[in-house]
Amino acid sequence: MEKVILSSKLSSFSKHWVPKIVGELNGQYVKVAKLQGEYVWHQHAQEDELFLVLDGAMELHLRDRVVQLRKGELFIVPRGVEHKPVAHKEVAVLLFEPATTRNTGNIENELTIEAGELEKI
């Protein structure tokens, strides 16, 4: 029951594509992450995923279009929808998603972190 200062959480790490848990409620995690570069196409079969840009800008590539997201803009990727985050420069995001969500969804590769292995900061 402590408040979370998002800027402090973000300044505590630098690695890209590694979400950090900053809160939990109703079986959902609140995470922050820094993204830069191009991620992998993936989808989450059972979980909707929210991206809220805290600083910078990013693209969410969907199979039929590209969604441009800037600071203060959010997008909910419905379960089962393939997506690929792309950030040409570093972007800081807040994620809301079920505690069970694996970062790379249906894909397993060097970026994969199992849900239970995410760090709480």
Next chain:
Amino acid sequence: MEKVILSSKLSSFSKHWVPKIVGELNGQYVKVAKLQGEYVWHQHAQEDELFLVLDGAMELHLRDRVVQLRKGELFIVPRGVEHKPVAHKEVAVLLFEPATTRNTGNIENELTIEAGELEKI
């Protein structure tokens, strides 16, 4: 599947203490609200509630302390914990909570809006 520009949503209404639904995922609603003044003490028996300040500052009064929240800071009120939001000046917040959450929790008064009656914007 459209992005949500939080500033646009916020500029579309002015009434205080009336949350508006801007997104839904995993049985949870994402809402925005403008608060000013002093709310009622209440609690949500089954639902944890997240407050994220988007603009301005507010206080979350708990029975044993007052949490000061500024822009970019969030607080999760666990289920069953009495709280009273207070905003000396207008504040804009993002709320994340189950779709079933009633705004005044266990209290029914003139501020109460049943979960099913909330407007989607």
